[in-house]
Amino acid sequence: xxxxxxxxxxxxxxxxxxxxxxxxxxxxxxxxxxxxxxxxxxxxxxxxxxxxxxxxxxxxxxxxxxxxxxxxxxxxxxxxxxxxxxxxxxxxxxxxxxxxxxxxxxxxxxxxxxxxxxxxxxxxxxxxxxxxxxxxxxxxxxxxxxxxxxxxxxxxxxxxxxxxxxxxxxxxxxxxxxxxxxxxxxxxxxxxxxxxxxxx
Amino acid sequence: xxxxxxxxxxxxxxxxxxxxxxxxxxxxxxxxxxxxxxxxxxxxxxxxxxxxxxxxxxxxxxxxxxxxxxxxxxxxxxxxxxxxxxxxxxxxxxxxxxxxxxxxxxxxxxxxxxxxxxxxxxxxxxxxxxxxxxxxxxxxxxxxxxxxxxxxxxxxxxxxxxxxxxxxxxxxxxxxxxxxxxxxxxxxxxxxxxxxxxxxxxxxxxxxxxxxxxxxxxxxxxxxxxxxxxxxxxxxxx
Ligand SMILES: [Fe+3]
Numbered sequence: 250x251x252x253x254x255x256x257x258x259x260x261x262x263x264x265x266x267x268x269x270x271x272x273x274x275x276x277x278x279x280x281x282x283x284x285x286x287x288x289x290x291x292x293x294x295x296x297x298x299x300x301x302x303x304x305x306x307x308x309x310x311x312x313x314x315x316x317x318x319x320x321x322x323x324x325x326x327x328x329x330x331x332x333x334x335x336x337x338x339x340x341x342x343x344x345x346x347x348x349x350x351x352x353x354x355x356x357x358x359x360x361x362x363x364x365x366x367x368x369x370x371x372x373x374x375x376x377x378x379x380x381x382x383x384x385x386x387x388x389x390x391x392x393x394x395x396x397x398x399x400x401x402x403x404x405x406x407x408x409x410x411x412x413x414x415x416x417x418x419x420x421x422x423x424x425x426x427x428x429x430x431x432x433x434x435x436x437x438x439x440x441x442x443x444x445x446x447x448x449x
Numbered sequence: 450x451x452x453x454x455x456x457x458x459x460x461x462x463x464x465x466x467x468x469x470x471x472x473x474x475x476x477x478x479x480x481x482x483x484x485x486x487x488x489x490x491x492x493x494x495x496x497x498x499x500x501x502x503x504x505x506x507x508x509x510x511x512x513x514x515x516x517x518x519x520x521x522x523x524x525x526x527x528x529x530x531x532x533x534x535x536x537x538x539x540x541x542x543x544x545x546x547x548x549x550x551x552x553x554x555x556x557x558x559x560x561x562x563x564x565x566x567x568x569x570x571x572x573x574x575x576x577x578x579x580x581x582x583x584x585x586x587x588x589x590x591x592x593x594x595x596x597x598x599x600x601x602x603x604x605x606x607x608x609x610x611x612x613x614x615x616x617x618x619x620x621x622x623x624x625x626x627x628x629x630x631x632x633x634x635x636x637x638x639x640x641x642x643x644x645x646x647x648x649x650x651x652x653x654x655x656x657x658x659x660x661x662x663x664x665x666x667x668x669x670x671x672x673x674x675x676x677x678x679x680x681x682x683x684x685x686x687x
Contacts, residue, residue: 253539253676257466257645257654259627260477262612264558266550266576274506281505302480309562315499315620325498326455327619341500343507364493374495378625381477383468383644385625386487389495404490436481448487449459449496449621 258384265311265378267345275344277314277356280337287337290319290357294429295390295418298350299377302437306350310379313343314354316372321360355427361398370398370405377434386446390432391417404447412445456536456679459492459621465647472644474601492621499619503546507616509580514549514573514591523573525554525592529668530628530656533585534615536679541585542622545677548614549589550576556595556609567597590668596635608635608642615675622677629655630671 273282278292286292295314299307317323317340324334344352359371373390391399399405405413418430434444471478500506515523530549534542552558552575557567559574573592581587594609611628629636636642636655645651656671664670 252537252680253535253674254463254650254653255466255537255678256624256626256675257468257650258625259468259612259641259654261614261625263562264550264552264560265612265614266560266574268559268574268576269507269548269550269578279506280502301477305480307481313620313623315495317495323494323498325501325619327457327497328494339500339502339506341503341506362494369493369495372495374620376620376623379477379481381475381479381481383470383472383478383482383641385623386483387496404493407488407490437484440485443483443485445485446483446487447490449461449490449492 260380260383261311261378263309263380265309270345275342275354277316277340277342277354278338280339286355287335287357289335289338292355292357292427294424294427295354295356295373295432296421296429297352297432297434299346299352299379299434300350300436304435306348307346307379307436308348308350310346310377311343312346312352313341313376314356315341315374316356316359317362319357319360321362321371358392361395364403367403368398368401370395370402372402377436386436387448388434388444388446389416392430393417393420408445411441415444455618456622456681457497458680459497459678460537460680466645466650468644469646470644472640474599474603474605474640476601496621497619499617499622503616504544504580507546507578509546509578511577512579512589514575514577514589516590517572517574521572523553523592524570527590527668528593529588529590529664529670530611530673531586531588531670532673532675534581534587534617535585535674535676536622536681537676538681540681541581542617542677543581543583543585545581545585545618546578546616547581547587548576548578549611551591551594551611552597554592554595556597565597567595593630605638605640606635608633608639613675615677617677617679619679622679624675624677626675627654628673631655631658
């Protein structure tokens with residue numbers, strides 16, 4: 250049998266159904282929309298704005314986040330320590346942008362993990378889908394709490410030094426008893442202002 | 450999820466399959482596409498993993514968009530769209546979450562941002578979500594969507610199409626795409642479909658009609674398979 254080729258990606262368009270969204274979808278720490286969040290790890294809030302060229306907000310875009318649990322494990326067969334992963338942590342969430350391009354995720358501080366003979370710093374992978382993006386954009390959020398780990402992270406090392414700060418979430422006070430981190434995205438702009446995106 | 454179906458290899462996109470951007474007449478492709486090239490990174494554990502029980506988070510089973518209640522049918526040609534979600538080795542992807550949304554028969558979306566004059570259908574919302582079975586199969590009962598004009602100067606019409614969002618076994622398998630209908634003359638004029646450079650890749654976005662015997666007389670049947678990125682475990686390299 251000849252191997253099939255992957256199906257082409259297309260834009261999500263301007264009309265991704267709002268009827269798909271449910272409260273809790275944007276909480277990575279809940280297995281279901283109404284399950285309690287896992288008790289392991291530090292609960293955090295991640296907030297930001299998605300903007301296109303000129304700093305104009307992107308409306309009705311969706312963002313999807315995926316991360317390891319507080320101990321740096323994924324409950325997935327590709328993680329050798331999957332059996333030890335937090336059974337009450339899903340690690341995935343979907344948020345959508347409002348008229349200001351603002352989004353919010355609720356999650357917990359991820360753990361780092363060994364990758365080959367290197368070590369990934371604590372991070373959250375983020376995918377952006379919006380009208381006009383003919384395929385989703387992938388980026389990664391890091392935290393200033395882990396300066397030494399960030400310096401050693403093999404993926405962050407691929408980003409030109411002057412662009413790395415764009416990938417580090419900014420501490421922004423507290424809300425509802427959780428630390429708040431801000432991560433704004435600019436899809437298109439001057440080289441030093443545009444969010445770095447990745448491709449595999 | 451069964452570990453045996455989890456891909457561990459992700460090839461770069463083959464040439465000609467990814468849309469060429471920006472697209473003339475589609476302003477958002479100019480303002481949203483990054484100016485700088487993406488940074489190539491190795492796929493680490495975060496990218497080759499993904500949520501294994503996503504259907505608990507995103508409830509599935511909503512596979513009939515055409516019937517909203519007893520005796521309440523959407524207007525339009527009743528159709529059935531079915532197919533399989535496969536990986537790049539042709540293996541079925543089990544337990545994938547498949548989301549579908551579309552315009553009504555008049556080409557209007559049930560969405561506050563769609564403010565065109567085309568009529569809304571009180572019996573049509575136009576989205577559904579299901580989970581693939583052990584053979585990677587999915588299926589939706591719906592109506593054939595209408596064409597609609599793109600709100601831009603020097604406009605063109607989008608051909609009838611159905612939007613798909615597929616969440617597979619890894620975040621690298623994530624796919625958002627659109628399905629078209631065979632033989633529609635608007636297909637060749639659609640700047641979004643035609644942005645895919647390779648003709649064979651475009652052809653793979655077009656559903657195939659299936660014989661009535663396979664789906665019954667009530668619904669006009671279409672088959673549409675979707676291939677996600679990702680390959681099986683490979684032999685150890687020397
Ligand atoms: Fe559409």
